[in-house]
Amino acid sequence: HYFFYIGGNDSAETVFIISEEARRANFQLKCFHIAKTIDNDLRENDHTPGFGSAAKFVAMAVMGDDLDNRALAGVKIDVVMGRHAGFLTAASSLARVRPSDGPHLIYLPERPFSLKRFAADVQNVVNRLGRCVVCVSEGICDANGDPIASKFIKEKDSHGNVQLSGLGALGDLLVGAIKARTDISRVRADTFGYLQRSFPAIVSRADAREARQVGVEAVRNSLKRDSGSIAIKRKPGGKYRVYFECVPLKNVAKATRHMPDEFINKDGNDVTQAFIDYARPIVGDLPKIGRFKRVAVRDVD
Numbered sequence: 040h041y042f043f044y045i046g047g048n049d050s051a052e053t054v055f056i057i058s059e060e061a062r063r064a065n066f067q068l069k070c071f072h073i074a075k076t077i078d079n080d081l082r083e084n085d086h087t088p089g090f091g092s093a094a095k096f097v098a099m100a101v102m103g104d105d106l107d108n109r110a111l112a113g114v115k116i117d118v119v120m121g122r123h124a125g126f127l128t129a130a131s132s133l134a135r136v137r138p139s140d141g142p143h144l145i146y147l148p149e150r151p152f153s154l155k156r157f158a159a160d161v162q163n164v165v166n167r168l169g170r171c172v173v174c175v176s177e178g179i180c181d182a183n184g185d186p187i188a189s190k191f192i193k194e195k196d197s198h199g200n201v202q203l204s205g206l207g208a209l210g211d212l213l214v215g216a217i218k219a220r221t222d223i224s225r226v227r228a229d230t231f232g233y234l235q236r237s238f239p240a241i242v243s244r245a246d247a248r249e250a251r252q253v254g255v256e257a258v259r260n261s262l263k264r265d266s267g268s269i270a271i272k273r274k275p276g277g278k279y280r281v282y283f284e285c286v287p288l289k290n291v292a293k294a295t296r297h298m299p300d301e302f303i304n305k306d307g308n309d310v311t312q313a314f315i316d317y318a319r320p321i322v323g324d325l326p327k328i329g330r331f332k333r334v335a336v337r338d339v340d
Contacts, residue, residue: 040067040068040069041068041069041071041261042054042057042068042069042070042071043071043073043254043257043258043261044070044071044072044073045072045073045074045075045254046072046073046075046076047074047075047076047078047080047081047087048076048080048081048082048291048292048293048294048295049293050072051072051074051081051268051288051291051292051293052292052293054070054071054072054266054268054288054292055070055072055266055288055289055292057070058070058265058266058288069261069264069265069266070265070266070288071257071260071261071266071267071268071269072257072267072268072269072288072291073253073254073257073268073269074087074088074253074268074269074270074271074291075087075088075089075250075253076089076090077089077090077092077093077094077120077127077235077236078090078120078121078122078123078124078126078127078295079094079124079126079127080123080124080126080295080296080297081268081270081291081295081296082290082291082294082295082296083268083270083284083286083290083291084270084271084272084291084296085271085272085273085281086126086271086273086321087271088246088249088250088253088271089236089246089250090126090127090246090321091243091245091246091249091321091322091323092241092242092243092246092247093120093127093130093235093236094126094127094130094133094243094318094321094322095130095241095242095243095246095322095323095325096231096234096235096236096238096241097119097127097128097130097131097174097231097235098130098131098132098133098134098322098325099134099241099325099326100117100231100235101117101131101134101141101142101172101174102134102325102326102328104117104141104172104229105134105140105141105142105172106328108141108170108171108172109170111225112169112170112225113170113171113223113224113225113226113227114161114165114170114171114172114173114217114223114225114226114227115141115171115172115173115226115227115228115229116173116174116175116210116213116214116226116227116228116229117131117142117172117173117174117175117228117229117231118175118176118177118207118209118210118213118228118229118230118231119131119174119175119176119177119231119235120176120177120231120232120235120236121147121148121176121177121178122148122177122178122186123148123178123295123297124147124148124149124178124295124296124297124298125145125146125147125148125149125176125178125297125298125303126298126318127176127235128145128146128147128174128175128176129145129147129298129302129310129314129318130318130322131145131174132145132309132310132314132315132318133315133318133319133322133325134325136328139168141171141172142172142173142174143164143168143171143172143173144160144161144164144171144172144173144174144308144309145173145174145175145308145309145310146173146174146175146176146179146307146308147176147179147298147303147307148176148178148179148180148186148297149297149298149303150303150307151180151181151182151307152179152180152181152187153181153182154213154216154220155220157213157216157217158216158217158219158220158221159220160308161173161217161221161223162220162221162223165221165223173213175209175213177209177230179209187209187212188208188209188212207228207230209230210228210229210230211228213228214226214227214228243321243322243323244323245279245320245321245322245323246321246323249271249281252283253269253271253283256269256283256285257269260285264285266287266288267285267286267287267288268285268286268287268288268290268291269283269284269285269286270283270284270285270286270291271283272284279320279321298314301313302314302317
């Protein structure tokens with residue numbers, strides 16, 4: 040008589056459907072959705088379990104990728120998960136410590152993507168720095184709202200969505216666009232794929248703590264109500280604090296939320312400080328990468 044289902048918005052829709060069917064059949068069944076999605080795209084939530092740890096993986100991977108790019112120059116493109124929302128790709132911005140650090144360009148599904156503009160942006164960064172690190176959401180769309188990747192990927196998942204993750208086709212397309220539209224010779228791409236959501240060695244402490252707590256709250260709420268989804272809310276103020284609220288299933292089911300406008304820069308190729316302030320306490324501490332400092336040496340007789 041109890042059904043707890045962990046997952047994202049499609050999972051929330053499943054719980055909602057089962058709950059409604061049980062109600063119509065007059066069958067006593069308590070149905071609760073426990074939030075978990077690295078995409079961070081559930082409505083009613085400030086953020087979701089899974090996002091903090093996956094975001095930490097992305098930020099750390101890009102930190103290392105930026106060092107590699109400094110050594111070899113050229114252009115490096117990283118394709119990150121995010122079908123409709125760019126939160127995870129945006130987390131790559133946490134890799135920056137110094138002004139010249141990558142990623143130098145970030146592209147999200149919330150803004151129309153143009154191959155022509157993309158190539159020009161990359162060329163501008165290369166002209167300025169001699170290199171460029173780019174992070175791109177797998178779900179970037181054209182001006183009509185059609186995913187760029189859907190033009191050459193036909194495989195679909197169990198929910199009817201075009202299978203965007205785990206394939207290198209988008210990265211290859213972007214590499215080809217730069218080579219065709221610029222004179223940059225060294226261009227490489229990696230698709231982070233499923234590792235970013237399942238790497239056990241990189242875990243956000245806040246994420247692990249909150250992931251357990253949403254499960255606890257689901258059980259507690261099942262003792263006093265029939266259904267709901269456990270949402271994470273952020274308390275106002277400068278200090279990072281959260282609380283948990285049981286919200287109606289229909290408020291979370293199926294539909295997704297997107298990156299707020301104030302998190303995306305006006306050119307649509309980067310994030311703002313507001314996003315960094317939002318994401319940093321969820322992700323937690325990142326490695327400190329040291330560098331040699333140049334010092335003046337005075338000849339001594």
